[in-house]
Amino acid sequence: MKKKENGTRRIKKPWPTKAAMEQIYEKKLWGGNTSDFYSGIGSHRPEIVTPYIAVLTSFLTSFKSPIVVCDLGCGDFNVGKELVQHTKKYVAVDIVTALIAYNKEKFKVEHLEFHCLDIAVDDLPTGDCVLLRQVLQHLSNAEVLSIVRKLTDFKYIIITEHVPEGDFTPNKEIISGQGTRLKKQSGLNLLAPPFNFKVKEEKQLLSIVLNDCKGVITTTLYKMF
Numbered sequence: 001m002k003k004k005e006n007g008t009r010r011i012k013k014p015w016p017t018k019a020a021m022e023q024i025y026e027k028k029l030w031g032g033n034t035s036d037f038y039s040g041i042g043s044h045r046p047e048i049v050t051p052y053i054a055v056l057t058s059f060l061t062s063f064k065s066p067i068v069v070c071d072l073g074c075g076d077f078n079v080g081k082e083l084v085q086h087t088k089k090y091v092a093v094d095i096v097t098a099l100i101a102y103n104k105e106k107f108k109v110e111h112l113e114f115h116c117l118d119i120a121v122d123d124l125p126t127g128d129c130v131l132l133r134q135v136l137q138h139l140s141n142a143e144v145l146s147i148v149r150k151l152t153d154f155k156y157i158i159i160t161e162h163v164p165e166g167d168f169t170p171n172k173e174i175i176s177g178q179g180t181r182l183k184k185q186s187g188l189n190l191l192a193p194p195f196n197f198k199v200k201e202e203k204q205l206l207s208i209v210l211n212d213c214k215g216v217i218t219t220t221l222y223k224m225f
Contacts, residue, residue, distance in 0.1 A: 015143055018095050018118060020177025025096055037099050039075030042134045042162070048208055048217060052133070052160065053082045055205045055219065059158070060086035060129075068127035070154070072119050072147075073135030077103050080131075084112050091125040093117050120146045129156040134217070136188050137161050137180040141173050141195075144188065148195050157222040158205070163187025164215050171195065182215050190222075200225045 024030055025037055032038025042048055060067065066088035071080050074092035076099070084090040089111045094100050100116040107114075115125065120143040124130070130151060136144050136159065151157050164185050171194065172186035181187050190197040199222040206219035 015118075015120060015140065015176055017120065017139065017143065017176040021096050022098070024177070025099060037076045037096075037102055039078065042217070043075050043078045047210065049079055051206055051208060052219060053079065056083055056131075056158070057086055059205070059221070067129055067156075069129050069131060070125045070127040071131045071133075072124070073132060074103070074114070075099070077107055079133065081107055084109050087111065089113070089127070091115065091127060093119060093125065095119070119150075120144075124150050124153070127154060129158065130154045131158050131160075133158075133160040133219075134162060136190075137182075138177060139174075140176045141171060143176055144190075145195055148190060148197050151197075152224060155224055157199075157224065158219060159188075159190070159222070160206075160217060160219040161188050162215050162217050165209070187215070197222075198225075199223065 028038065030038060030040035038044070060069070060083065066086065068089045069083065069087045069091070071090065071092045074080050074094050077092060080090065080092055091113045092103065093115050094103075095116065095118050097116050100114050104114045117124075120139065136147065139147075162180060162182060164182060164187055169186050170189035170192045172181050172184045174181055174184070191199070191202070201223040203221045204218060205221050208217040210217070
């Protein structure tokens with residue numbers, strides 16, 4: 001935060017992402033026709049969800065001792081609820097206040113925590129592994145960069161993104177909450193400018209092509225130094 005001339009601190013204004021995401025759930029712009037929250041087909045469609053859960057389960061159970069997982073952008077928790085059992089502690093985060101309140105009531109497990117945070121602005125929870133599943137694709141480059149700078153505190157980072165098939169120009173700018181980079185024939189690549197994320201190892205865990213959806217949903221594991 002910067003200081004004003006009179007010595008008081010100027011609070012940094014948040015990006016408009018919170019309002020955009022709240023509107024998406026309130027107006028059910030991602031689908032759903034009940035009073036429940038619904039995070040779209042990416043959190044419910046079997047051909048997307050089932051292989052992701054299988055790959056993540058394999059990864060999480062590969063450790064001798066369970067690890068602490070931070071799920072940043074947990075949504076309606078339809079996916080996360082299948083992973084909690086394989087962790088020492090599962091910290092689920094989302095920016096929508098009402099969604100987090102709903103999840104706290106619906107999903108009650110001893111080693112599960114829910115927090116309402118703006119991950120581009122607020123400090124992140126601590127843990128061994130962070131999950132960002134189809135979250136960054138909705139955010140502006142400035143927000144992504146703010147988040148990426150905080151990811152170095154984790155040993156493992158697993159990111160899922162919806163990107164175009166074949167070659168594409170990465171990281172074209174978008175306005176947060178107004179679609180994804182697919183509309184610009186672009187997708188996120190954290191290793192490319194302007195992010196230039198430095199990692200020890202990169203490994204693609206999963207790639208899903210859907211016939212009726214443009215692009216590919218990729219899940220990548222990054223191991224940090």
